[in-house]
Amino acid sequence: MHAIMNIFVNESVPREFILLGFSDRPWLELPLFVLFLLSYILTIVGNLGIILVAHLDSKLHTPMYFFLSNLSFLDLCYTTSTVPQLLVNICSTWKAISYGGCVVQLLISLALGSTECILLAVMSFDRFVAICRPLHYSVIMHKRLCLQLAAVSWISGFSNSVLQSSLTLQMPLCGHKVDHFFCEVPALLKLSCVDTTTNETELFFIGVPILLIPVALILISYGFIAQAVLRIQSAEGRQKAFGTCGSHLVVVSLFYGTAIYMYMQPPSPASKDRGKMVSLFYAIITPMLNPPIYTLRNKYVKEALKRLIARIFLIEK
Template sequence: MRSGNQSVLEYSPKHFILLGVSDRPWLELPLFVVLLVSYILAMLGNIAIITVSRIDAQLQSPMYIFLSHLSFLDLCYTTTTVPQMLFNMGGSRKTISYGGCTVQYAIFHWLGCTECIVLAAMALDRYVAICEPLRYAVIMHRPLCQQLVAVAWVSGFGNSLVQVILTVQLPFCGEHVLNNFFCEVPAMIKLSCADTAVNDATLAVLVAFFVLVPLAFILLSYGFIARAVLRIQSSKGRHKAFGTCTSHLVVVSLFYLPAIYMYLQPPSSYSQEQGKFISLFYSIITPTLNPFIYTLRNKDVKGALRRLLERMGKLLMEN
């Protein structure tokens, strides 16, 4: 008769096989090129926004503090998934170790929940800027912004810790094949051969707290913003006020809609075939698009990037 420890060891895999985005071999090279280019663009775009937000004197308002953290989150998002994916696409063994898989979904869920709260903090910033413009500097002071960011990171880590503790206890029987390009908690729950009722319930509660609550706060904030903007007599003033919020609303939509579709269905009914394309969207496409959304819609960011490039050009000419 086996002991409990032996039973756990028997069902603890050394690695998982990742099937990737597509099961068509002829698509691997085009996908590799597209993902590599997307990753490079995401790295360059987000690093550029972080750099100008830190060094440009005109980008020191609370909005750009949150924007630099959002860019850092997007930078980490893509780095958590894409390098492993490109490595597997370029080799014959498409595997990831059990430890590597655990680290990957732990970091991914940490970043995802942190981003939910950072996006809510950005909505608060826009609400105060438009609805309480005379008290903006008093309300949205730097210590408050730093506290909001700290709460986001610590809360995200707490959620990730709970998910890891529950998921690492799941036994995995039979073939350890994930029909995805990276490790994610719903896919891990789906793969387990044990009763996952506790995992399902915990995931649902945490998703409701970290996705629906911030989203409700964002929608409420923009409801007040829309009411305040519609009271502005000048059409030019209304256009300018809405313009400051458009980029954030687009980013919120690109992030929340796939996440809601992905996580608000019970993991027991989770479709890996659908899930991997949704995961591809919010883990790679959204972080790649975000820097361009903020750059193309924001004159201050475009001006800061232009000044940075001019400064770099002068340094190169002097050398």
Template sequence: MGWVNGSSPGEFVLLGFSDRPWLELPLFVVFLVSYILTILGNLAIILVSRLDPKLHTPMYFFLTNLSVLDLGYTTSTVPQMLANLRSARKLISYAGCVAQLFIFLALGSTECLLLTVMSFDRCVAICRPLHYPVVMHRRLCLQLAAASWLSGFGNSLLQSSWTVRMPLCGRRHVDHFFCEVPALLRLSCADTTANEAELFFISVLFLLVPTGLILASYALIGRAVLRMRSGGRRKAFGTCGSHLVVVSLFYGTAIYMYLQPPSPASKDRGKMVSLFYGVIAPMLNPLIYTLRNKDVKGALKGLIRRAFAPQ
């Protein structure tokens, strides 16, 4: 009997690093600061992208989508993690665990595709600058964003359904900070080989294939940049450098987590890696984009000046 036919537990215990209680206070501080910075940074990007007419371009449309994703991504897990780090019981309800599993997976899958779309956008902007407004028209941008969101949520629906059907046989101690597919599969008392094969196949589709497409886009960008004059090169590298840093952070850690063979020795490393792409990377995204992007910095300064200007 699985989760879905009456045998589901009322609550799960999220173990995290409960075997190392001395880590809990430092982690609580790190997560709290990261979450506050994530909220403020991503809200700032959404506001300036909406309020500054100069940022009404495909690049900032996709960046706004990324910020919305990161807000939902962290909010699905971090508040519960903060509560558990300051509690002795470290519980999450069955419904909360299923919701966390679905939302985290949906938004993570969407981000995989959205980062690929953003690399295509930069490729067209740099390799075909004269055709860019024609190619990246508003309708195509909306279609690409919608396809990313729908595919991400469709993937989550499938994987979540497969995961919650696995029998638990009374087990309810999740060796993780939040409800994530690999941790919940380890909880099952049945053979999970088929589930692990499905997870690996889907991870290839959502991680390795997008990585290959992004690398191909940047190979074309690199070839185009080498033909430019030095001033144009600096601008192109400034535009693409931010995206490349974000891609490296997100895909590097997610590939490590989802495409390595499961082993008991890798559990603690896996927990730390998942915290990186689930908590730290969404905090770094707005910092990377604002610190490396003159347009965003200029728009932020203008917004702050208008907000505090005397009436």
């Protein structure tokens, strides 16, 4: 954090950045504004709905929905750290963000994205215990452990953000035009005046514990889960077990697939437009899709939503 504070007093840094975004395709800006605004509204409504249901419905006061509400809160904050600025820039001719605003956006979005990486691995461990150790589930996944796992996810995510942001922002910059729609590590690396090979290598190895190790743990967990499910005799039991894990696997595939593509390969001019599309996917589309993925495949959440709507209707009446 001290390294980041030093950057603010460095006179060589730009006073603001120009986020080019999609300015090279002005005809796309109006339809993209409508699309991003609708996506943001759906993200807010969907994730707030899951948080409220998980908090208000006593039947959902379990570790699975505790972690799911954490994920929804993460997605809500993550999109809010990038999308409002994106919407303002699309409507403006001067698509600028202050240097301080760029640093804050980088820190927050990277912290929340890193936290989500670890939280998804924690959620896979919860599913592993629920299916492979069902008789001991309540003993193993007690409230204190759940709080500790959530705290580790958040602390690790923010620690990773401070470290990666410090390494990125310490490099001398030769420009202020960011060919991206928000301040992100790969986009800022391209502004450096010096060879970034060493920094890219350092960032790669820092990213391994945040991206690749959680993926490995998720794959191991689901390997054991698959073995346990195949041993279930009844088709209904197998279907229920796969149903509780299927939604999580879909979310994991969407989030990790795009994040690994963006952060585990070196920046290159050829991948510029692809990088923008990938970033849009995990910054806007994935947080919007998470609530319907979890609710449409989960009868308990759907029933809880119906009960909540019924309660609201009766109160209003």
